[in-house]
Amino acid sequence: MGAYRDACNSGRFVVSGEIGPPKGTNVESMLHHIDLLKNMVDGLNVTDNQSSVMRLGSLAVSGEIVRRGGDPVFQTTCRDRNRLGLQSDLLSAAFLGITNVLCLTGDHPSVGDHKQAKGVFDFDSVHLIQCCHKMNEGFDWAGNELDGGTDFFVGAVVTPEADPLEPQLYKFARKVEAGTDFFQTQAVYDMDNFQRFMEKTREITAGTNTKMMAGLVVLAGVGMAKYMNRAVPGIFVPDALLEELGSVPKEEQLRKGMEIAARHIRFLKENKICDGVHVMAIGKEEIVPEILEMAGLTTS
Amino acid sequence: MIIATKKPIEEIVKSLEGETKVFIVGCGECATVTQTGGEKELAEMVAHLEAAGKKVVGTDMVAANCQELDLKRVLRKHKEAADETQAFLVLSCGAGTQSVRAATDKHVLPGTDTLFLGNVQRSMDFVEKCSMCGFCVLDDYGAICPVTRCAKGLLNGPCGGMSHGNCEVDPEMDCAWVLIHEQLKKEGREDKRTRTHAPKDWNAIAHPGKLVERRQLGDEKILKAAKKPEGE
Numbered sequence: 254m255g256a257y258r259d260a261c262n263s264g265r266f267v268v269s270g271e272i273g274p275p276k277g278t279n280v281e282s283m284l285h286h287i288d289l290l291k292n293m294v295d296g297l298n299v300t301d302n303q304s305s306v307m308r309l310g311s312l313a314v315s316g317e318i319v320r321r322g323g324d325p326v327f328q329t330t331c332r333d334r335n336r337l338g339l340q341s342d343l344l345s346a347a348f349l350g351i352t353n354v355l356c357l358t359g360d361h362p363s364v365g366d367h368k369q370a371k372g373v374f375d376f377d378s379v380h381l382i383q384c385c386h387k388m389n390e391g392f393d394w395a396g397n398e399l400d401g402g403t404d405f406f407v408g409a410v411v412t413p414e415a416d417p418l419e420p421q422l423y424k425f426a427r428k429v430e431a432g433t434d435f436f437q438t439q440a441v442y443d444m445d446n447f448q449r450f451m452e453k454t455r456e457i458t459a460g461t462n463t464k465m466m467a468g469l470v471v472l473a474g475v476g477m478a479k480y481m482n483r484a485v486p487g488i489f490v491p492d493a494l495l496e497e498l499g500s501v502p503k504e505e506q507l508r509k510g511m512e513i514a515a516r517h518i519r520f521l522k523e524n525k526i527c528d529g530v531h532v533m534a535i536g537k538e539e540i541v542p543e544i545l546e547m548a549g550l551t552t553s
Numbered sequence: 554m555i556i557a558t559k560k561p562i563e564e565i566v567k568s569l570e571g572e573t574k575v576f577i578v579g580c581g582e583c584a585t586v587t588q589t590g591g592e593k594e595l596a597e598m599v600a601h602l603e604a605a606g607k608k609v610v611g612t613d614m615v616a617a618n619c620q621e622l623d624l625k626r627v628l629r630k631h632k633e634a635a636d637e638t639q640a641f642l643v644l645s646c647g648a649g650t651q652s653v654r655a656a657t658d659k660h661v662l663p664g665t666d667t668l669f670l671g672n673v674q675r676s677m678d679f680v681e682k683c684s685m686c687g688f689c690v691l692d693d694y695g696a697i698c699p700v701t702r703c704a705k706g707l708l709n710g711p712c713g714g715m716s717h718g719n720c721e722v723d724p725e726m727d728c729a730w731v732l733i734h735e736q737l738k739k740e741g742r743e744d745k746r747t748r749t750h751a752p753k754d755w756n757a758i759a760h761p762g763k764l765v766e767r768r769q770l771g772d773e774k775i776l777k778a779a780k781k782p783e784g785e
Contacts, residue, residue, distance in 0.1 A: 332705075336752065358712040361704055361722045372705060379709040380752050412713045420734040423746045424710025430749060439713055486716035 255352040256324040257296030258406040260529075261435055261464045266522045267529025268550055269296040269326060269437070269466065270541055272318070274309035283314070284321075286538035291323030293542050293551075296353055298326040298437075298531065302333060305365020312342055316349035326408060327351045330359025335375035336384070336394055343388055347403040355408040355437065356381040379424070382407055382431040407432060410468075412439040412487035413450035426457050433463060437531040439487045440470035442494055444517060448526055464528040467521050471534045471544065472510035475499045511540055515547035522550070555583040555646040556671035556679045559594070560664055566605045568662050569640055574610045575602055576631070576638040577664075578624075578653055580645035582617040586673065589665045590618075590644025598644060598664065610634045618649025625656045687757030693745055695736030700753065702729035708750040 260267045270290045275283055290297055297318055301311040315325035327346050334342065346354065358378045362370040376384065384394050391402035409428045415421035428436075436454075441447040447467060454465060470488075472478050475498045478490040494513060498506050518530050534541050545551065569575060577598055584590025592614060599609045611634030613627050628635045640660040643650040646667040654661045671679035684701040690708075691698055700706045704722040711730035714721025718731045737743050 358705060358707065360714060363704075363722050364714075374705040374707065375755070376752050377705075377707045377709050378712075379749055383749075410713060412715075415711070415713070415715060416717050417731060417734075420711045420715075420728075420730045423734070424730075426747070427709045427749050486714045486721050 257353050260295035268294045269531045270294040271298040271533045273300050274314045276308045296326045301328040301330045305360045305362050315351045319350040326353040328355045330357045331376045332359030353406045379427045386432045406434050408435045409433040414489045435464040437466045438468040440468045442490045466529040466531045467527045468531045471514045474506035511544050515544050518548035556668045557589045557665040562601045572639040574639045577612045577642045579614040580618040584645040610638045618645040621652045624652040628656045694733045697733045
């Protein structure tokens with residue numbers, strides 16, 4: 254069950270997209286994006302209070318994607334809930350027909366819009382992955398038997414551009430050991446570096462059926478690229494791409510960013526660098542179908 | 554060392570609204586080191602309160618305000634002033650303030666904000682390295698505490714917020730996980746990083762913490778264990 258899991262198990266190149274719920278109850282634009290993308294991608298991520306900014310919940314929106322015939326990837330972080338809250342939400346997710354869960358630590362509250370909030374972090378992301386599997390086996394974290402277990406396809410994240418990389422690889426190994434079915438990476442732009450990173454991960458995932466999806470954030474312009482280099486940990490846009498974006502007038506830079514994303518998707522697929530891509534357009538979801546078309550990908 | 558900072562004098566004066574007579578208690582231990590409740594700060598507070606129209610009916614420096622019996626003795630020693638005062642202003646941590654609470658039924662108010670259990674790196678340079686989590690795991694992490702020194706208290710490795718070896722919460726601060734990793738490498742104990750650590754048992758430090766050492770009973774248990782014949 255689940256289109257995303259089936260796609261991952263099929264051996265073909267997998268594509269997922271991402272929906273960022275709105276800050277408020279005006280869901281018109283979000284629903285439009287869901288309907289636009291749900292049949293073009295294998296799975297649709299829903300972010301969970303992304304960047305520690307309070308928004309409409311990932312659980313409710315993931316449930317809505319199921320209702321509309323799409324396959325959501327329910328992102329859930331350890332920042333806002335303790336182990337009771339996390340497990341209860343996981344049962345709720347199963348009840349809503351959600352099968353893919355992406356387990357994240359979550360950004361610190363101090364980087365968001367409720368800076369005085371207490372970060373929970375009762376579990377870390379490794380514990381959350383372990384917990385999903387325990388619930389799949391029919392038990393809660395405390396070992397109590399569930400009256401009906403879950404059937405989650407469990408995902409996690411990794412940062413290929415982490416500097417230093419070694420501690421990140423140790424954590425990656427803990428996540429693999431905990432039974433992560435698929436990884437989505439932080440946004441990558443340096444394909445050579447990503448290729449080297451993938452070689453390192455293959456040593457760790459050897460003997461498992463772990464799927465690796467490259468994270469791609471579409472560059473909207475030179476300003477955004479420079480901002481990410483400056484302010485977003487684990488993201489590095491190389492100078493060559495900055496120059497390429499800057500070679501066209503500002504109003505054409507988004508198109509250039511789309512071309513770059515499509516080129517990277519093509520490269521990753523043709524050279525079998527990873528098992529798929531996770532495309533993040535951050536509020537500009539309407540450009541995703543065109544990027545997939547430019548990359549020669551149609552998955553529906 | 555319990556690390557604290559001074560409350561703004563305006564906040565203290567506001568808390569004393571309607572009261573004119575104040576007794577001030579300083580602390581000779583942590584509050585002296587953090588310069589929030591030592592002799593000098595006590596004298597400064599007397600001047601501040603008098604300037605605000607209050608009458609300071611008495612002051613004393615207690616060796617350590619967290620010693621409840623000592624506090625009771627001090628208040629008995631100052632019986633006349635303790636009877637006359639309308640409020641006790643305590644220049645020490647919240648624990649010290651509550652020692653005063655246990656010794657009187659009058660208005661007791663804090664003169665500081667208590668921050669953390671801190672190491673003194675040098676004079677007036679304090680840093681939190683232990684958050685008293687109830688079960689020490691330092692041996693698994695090269696004696697660098699991830700529960701305290703990782704902003705998220707992560708037990709199995711860094712988050713994605715680490716940037717150039719620094720923390721997402723404070724770019725001036727080292728990522729604890731990079732420090733742990735480097736330390737274990739120096740010791741040749743990187744194998745410590747190949748084990749997944751279970752989440753903390755927060756019930757071990759459920760508030761309010763309480764420990765009553767029944768020494769004799771403990772000794773008996775130890776003796777019993779030592780006397781166990783081999784193979785049992």
